[in-house]
Amino acid sequence: MVVPFRPDGADRDRIWSWLADRWRTTHPGWELRVGEYPASAGPWRKSAAVRAALTGCTARVLVIADADVWVTPTDVLAQAVTLAADGAPWVMPHRQVRRLSPETTARVLAGEPVEQAGATRGALAERPYVGMRGGGLLVIRADAWEQVGGFDPRFAGWGGEDEALGLAADALLGQGVRLPGVLWHLWHPPAPRLSRTVGSKPSRRLVARYQTARRDPAAMARLVDEWRAPDGPAPDSADRGSW
DSSP states (O other): OEEEEOOOSSHHHHHHHHHHHHHHHHOTTSOOEEEEOOGGGOSOOHHHHHHHHHTTOOOSEEEEEOTTEEEESTTHHHHHHHHHHTTOSEEEEEEEEEEBOHHHHHHHHTTOOHHHHTOSGGGBSSOOEEOOTTSSEEEEEHHHHHHHTSSOTTOOSSSSHHHHHHHHHHHHHOOOEEEEEEEEEOOOOOOOOSSSSOOOHHHHHHHHHHHHTTTOHHHHHHHHHHHHSTTSOOTTTTSOSOO
16 A cells, blocks of 8 residues: 655644555555655645655556545445456546545544444535546556556646546556545645645646546557656756746
8 A cells, every 4th residue: 555645743643644544454465555745845746755755666456546535335445456466557546535624524533433423514624526437446457557657747836647647547457447436535734835735837737738638548658758768857947936
């Protein structure tokens, strides 16, 4: 299991401590690999955190989960891993995302079951919605991860890399399997961004290129190869400009 993480000495650390205990208890046979990308390294790069966590990893199936999410029912993730092991190139174990409010998150961290705490609309920070393909938590075969390239390192700061990965995976691997789980997002102060859905202008422009290539596997492969090639763009080439 691979978790990209940026410590903050506050809410994110408390959430991850709670989640790490849950992951170890629920899936004791899984290796938990955390890739840290601290603030001292510069703008957040999910790609770098995941790459650090994957160093030396030999697993055939990867579970890549954000450090602030939990999925229910508890057996849906094991089902996703089984599907991937049996041949599905990638699997999203959840359909709906439910973002907990600060108050509800505090209750969950204090021991209240997440499904009980988040059962009502008033317990959520916003209305439930269908999760983005590639976002939050995904299960993918290691060979498929290599084929799709992983997260594009040109995304810096919050947003964009998940959507780009989902678009690339659909184009290069075929549409992933989606299971009817629920992804619970525990609240913490949001990262700086332009809006609720747009992190920065450069990331939005890069996502638009992935959207343009989504129905053309050859074009998508070229887009991915831009940053994988030895003489490709520098990792920060997409984050120049105003936020």
